[in-house]
Amino acid sequence: MARIIVDEKVCKGCSMCIHACPKKIIALAKDRLNAKGYHPAELTDEAACVGCAACATMCPDSAITVER
Structure with a gap:
């Protein structure tokens, strides 16, 4: 099973990953901010991730890594 890991310290919440995801399973965190004041990206459905990268x-910002 694949999954993504977002380095929240680096993520600036630009949403480019959200638009790139073919499964539409990435969203900006609504309930928290990182140290820079941005809502970081997060995986919303780990089971649906295919690891396409x-x-x-x-x-x-190279804030996302993919584990397969």
């Missing part, structure tokens, strides 16, 4: 490829 589109999100990691699109991330301008």
